[in-house]
Amino acid sequence: MSSEEARHLFFQTHMATKSCMSSQVSDDEQRKRENIRSLTMSGHVGFESLPDQLVNRSIQQGFCFNILCVGETGIGKSTLIDTLFNTNFEDQESSHFCPHVRLKAQTYELQESNVRLKLTIVNTVGFGDQINKEESYQPIVDYIDAQFEAYLQEELKIKRSLFNYHDSRVHACLYFISPTGHSLKTLDLLAMKSLDSKVNIIPVIAKADAISKTELQKFKIKLMSELVSNGVQIYQFPTDDETVAKINASMNGHLPFAVVGSMDEVKVGNKLVKARQYPWGIVQVENENHCDFVKLREMLICTNMEDLREQTHTRHYELYRRCKLEEMGFSDVGPENKPLSLQETYEAKRHQIYGERQRKEEEMKQMFVQRVKEKEAILKEAERELQAKFEHLKRVHQEERMKLEEKRRLLEEEIISFSKKKATSEIYQNQTFMGSNLKKDKDRKNSNFM
Amino acid sequence: MSKGLPETRTDAAMSELVPEPRPKPAVPMKPVSINANLLGYIGIDTIIEQMRKKTMKTGFDFNIMVVGQSGLGKSTLVNTLFKSQVSRKSSSWNREEKIPKTVEIKAVGHVIEEGGVKMKLTVIDTPGFGDQINNENCWEPIEKYINEQYEKFLKEEVNIARKKRIPDTRVHCCLYFISPTGHSLRPLDLEFMKHLSKVVNIIPVIAKADTMTLEEKSEFKQRVRKELEVHGIEFYPQKEFDEDLEDKTENDKIRQESMPFAVVGSDKEYQVNGKRVLGRKTPWGIIEVENLHHCEFALLRDFVIRTHLQDLKEVTHNIHYETYRAKRLNDNGGLPPGEGLLGSVLPPVPATPCPTAE
Numbered sequence: 001m002s003s004e005e006a007r008h009l010f011f012q013t014h015m016a017t018k019s020c021m022s023s024q025v026s027d028d029e030q031r032k033r034e035n036i037r038s039l040t041m042s043g044h045v046g047f048e049s050l051p052d053q054l055v056n057r058s059i060q061q062g063f064c065f066n067i068l069c070v071g072e073t074g075i076g077k078s079t080l081i082d083t084l085f086n087t088n089f090e091d092q093e094s095s096h097f098c099p100h101v102r103l104k105a106q107t108y109e110l111q112e113s114n115v116r117l118k119l120t121i122v123n124t125v126g127f128g129d130q131i132n133k134e135e136s137y138q139p140i141v142d143y144i145d146a147q148f149e150a151y152l153q154e155e156l157k158i159k160r161s162l163f164n165y166h167d168s169r170v171h172a173c174l175y176f177i178s179p180t181g182h183s184l185k186t187l188d189l190l191a192m193k194s195l196d197s198k199v200n201i202i203p204v205i206a207k208a209d210a211i212s213k214t215e216l217q218k219f220k221i222k223l224m225s226e227l228v229s230n231g232v233q234i235y236q237f238p239t240d241d242e243t244v245a246k247i248n249a250s251m252n253g254h255l256p257f258a259v260v261g262s263m264d265e266v267k268v269g270n271k272l273v274k275a276r277q278y279p280w281g282i283v284q285v286e287n288e289n290h291c292d293f294v295k296l297r298e299m300l301i302c303t304n305m306e307d308l309r310e311q312t313h314t315r316h317y318e319l320y321r322r323c324k325l326e327e328m329g330f331s332d333v334g335p336e337n338k339p340l341s342l343q344e345t346y347e348a349k350r351h352q353i354y355g356e357r358q359r360k361e362e363e364m365k366q367m368f369v370q371r372v373k374e375k376e377a378i379l380k381e382a383e384r385e386l387q388a389k390f391e392h393l394k395r396v397h398q399e400e401r402m403k404l405e406e407k408r409r410l411l412e413e414e415i416i417s418f419s420k421k422k423a424t425s426e427i428y429q430n431q432t433f434m435g436s437n438l439k440k441d442k443d444r445k446n447s448n449f450m
Numbered sequence: 451m452s453k454g455l456p457e458t459r460t461d462a463a464m465s466e467l468v469p470e471p472r473p474k475p476a477v478p479m480k481p482v483s484i485n486a487n488l489l490g491y492i493g494i495d496t497i498i499e500q501m502r503k504k505t506m507k508t509g510f511d512f513n514i515m516v517v518g519q520s521g522l523g524k525s526t527l528v529n530t531l532f533k534s535q536v537s538r539k540s541s542s543w544n545r546e547e548k549i550p551k552t553v554e555i556k557a558v559g560h561v562i563e564e565g566g567v568k569m570k571l572t573v574i575d576t577p578g579f580g581d582q583i584n585n586e587n588c589w590e591p592i593e594k595y596i597n598e599q600y601e602k603f604l605k606e607e608v609n610i611a612r613k614k615r616i617p618d619t620r621v622h623c624c625l626y627f628i629s630p631t632g633h634s635l636r637p638l639d640l641e642f643m644k645h646l647s648k649v650v651n652i653i654p655v656i657a658k659a660d661t662m663t664l665e666e667k668s669e670f671k672q673r674v675r676k677e678l679e680v681h682g683i684e685f686y687p688q689k690e691f692d693e694d695l696e697d698k699t700e701n702d703k704i705r706q707e708s709m710p711f712a713v714v715g716s717d718k719e720y721q722v723n724g725k726r727v728l729g730r731k732t733p734w735g736i737i738e739v740e741n742l743h744h745c746e747f748a749l750l751r752d753f754v755i756r757t758h759l760q761d762l763k764e765v766t767h768n769i770h771y772e773t774y775r776a777k778r779l780n781d782n783g784g785l786p787p788g789e790g791l792l793g794s795v796l797p798p799v800p801a802t803p804c805p806t807a808e
Contacts, residue, residue, distance in 0.1 A: 039560045046751065050759055053759055054501075056760075059498065110492075112495045117497075163768050298493075302493035303500070306497055
């Protein structure tokens with residue numbers, strides 16, 4: 001176990017340089033309430049390596065970070081992201097003629113030393129280009145909600161796997177403000193107002209090299225006062241952890257950051273730096289006198305990335321979840337303000353829906369039976385008609401037959417009477433013939449005598 | 451019908467109630483890996499520091515349960531593990547203390563701090579286990595307690611307005627004490643481990659290992675391992691949860707060679723070779739607790755605390771708790787568990803026309 005001992009020693013020295021913890025008054029009070037005693041240990045146990053165990057785990061799994069860039073077309077969103085992450089991500093410029101605002105999301109895997117980061121950049125295409133901008137910010141809100149919804153669905157599944165779920169919820173929203181120098185545009189105000197309860201908004205002044213220093217100060221003050229007076233809640237860097245409280249607090253005073261983005265390198269002095277070259281001078285991206293780019297990078301990545309993720313999960317997502325479940329009819333508190341558990345309302349709803357289903361089934365059954373009856377009636381009617389027709393025809397035939405019989409009888413009678421007549425007439429004829437023969441002889445005799 | 455049946459059983463019944471989610475305007479594409487193009491240092495790796503600071507601020511919870519017949523040295527071992535009087539029992543054991551009639555569950559919470567890391571440690575003792583004449587089903591109170599903790603967590607999780615940090619009282623680790631008979635496992639041991647290895651991480655330890663010589667120890671361990679394998683008892687670290695080759699080889703080594711750990715506990719210090727060590731004094735020598743030649747206490751301590759503490763919590767959360775949750779939701783027909791308040795008022799849903807039944 002020599003490696004363990006070495007690790008142990010390392011921790012001892014490591015811990016010696018660590019700063020002390022912030023106060024946790026509320027935690028202590030809670031512990032007292034729960035009757036938990038504090039213990040002092042007589043030796044080294046070793047669970048101080050627990051944060052490292054946790055961190056190692058996270059390193060194995062990798063991190064997720066999702067940035068949403070909102071701003072007009074051509075304001076420099078893609079360039080800024082490229083500059084922030086020191087890579088060439090996007091390839092084409094977007095057109096100004098999109099009929100609706102679309103969101104385009106792309107995921108990249110970055111690696112620095114042993115940290116793997118799954119970075120997703122979501123761009124708004126066509127924002128602010130339309131003539132009628134009323135629907136401009138709705139697709140953005142919808143996208144953010146859709147990501148929360150996907151996570152909520154996963155969380156509510158019976159068989160779920162949250163630990164390897166690719167978290168697509170938006171952690172930070174960089175809102176690009178046009179460097180007009182005057183004030184916020186109405187669209188900006190409306191968009192930020194609808195987004196501030198759903199995502200951490202970090203406003204930045206884009207293309208800051210278009211404003212001079214004095215104008216910039218006035219612009220920043222104007223912007224912040226407008227945001228405050230309109231009740232827009234932008235993301236404040238956290239000041240509760242002592243190690244970063246000071247720097248975060250001072251950065252909070254510099255909001256919104258005025259940034260310049262560029263991936264072109266220009267020679268300044270004897271170094272190649274990222275800059276924009278103008279006839280009147282060179283604007284250096286990483287020069288703190290020229291713009292606030294370094295501050296933005298510091299704050300967004302180096303200091304507060306974890307806090308942004310946590311705020312998204314514990315504040316924005318929980319709010320969404322609460323609203324969504326309440327919308328569906330669940331509540332934690334019943335009608336008389338008695339605490340009602342989710343399961344009871346769920347059960348009630350389930351019974352209600354089940355009852356409805358039963359009812360519908362009954363309805364359909366009844367309808368079916370009705371139809372069958374009707375059909376039967378119709379068929380019966382048809383049958384009766386047929387029967388009547390048949391009877392009628394039968395009768396007609398019968399009558400005709402009788403008539404024919406009658407006729408036949410008559411005919412036969414006639415035949416009989418005729419044959420009788422024939423017989424009598426034959427006899428008569430024979431008699432007359434003989435008589436006629438005599439008569440004929442007589443006549444001949446007579447005639448011969450003529 | 452307006453609300454159709456969910457297509458598969460595994461979909462939550464709640465999908466019936468959730469309105470059709472608005473279609474995502476854009477879906478993140480497959481990640482394009484751009485490893486080589488980082489042209490300079492950005493600072494992404496500072497996230498490790500940020501995360502570490504955050505977790506140190508919030509503190510940790512750890513709940514460990516000790517199960518075994520009385521007199522096997524459970525309380526002493528816990529005290530030795532955490533180097534403090536976690537369990538007062540060992541110092542004040544007197545014969546008048548009655549052995550409880552049924553298995554009791556006693557949970558005591560402590561807060562310990564080391565190197566800026568605050569840990570809320572809860573030790574759950576189970577006096578009365580295996581002590582009666584008829585020990586049938588004596589693991590049931592324990593199983594019930596473990597499931598109750600899962601239930602508590604589930605209830606909190608299912609709430610609409612949730613706490614920022616749900617208090618974690620779930621049992622992360624269960625140390626099962628095996629009597630050092632030298633022969634084999636007892637039927638009670640097998641029954642207990644069989645039932646509970648599916649709900650909690652069990653780490654079997656051989657108690658009072660100073661009663662066995664080295665050969666007896668290794669033979670006993672082999673026999674115990676074989677018996678556990680024959681009966682299909684998966685103790686922690688479970689084979690099926692090894693994530694990658696590295697984990698597997700490391701854990702295989704532990705599973706096949708070291709476990710179950712043969713431990714000796716003591717909270718008294720003696721002077722050995724000029725150093726003060728924890729040990730047990732006998733006429734034939736001093737048994738040093740932290741000496742690897744004498745017993746495997748140091749291995750157990752490092753295993754549980756220094757290397758696998760976080761993993762114990764994660765397996766409990768991601769696997770045992772999720773299994774419990776899935777079972778609970780499935781049994782209830784897709785509902786989160788209800789306490790029966792409404793169930794007693796409304797008639798129970800008949801089985802056959804149930805929409806989410808098979």
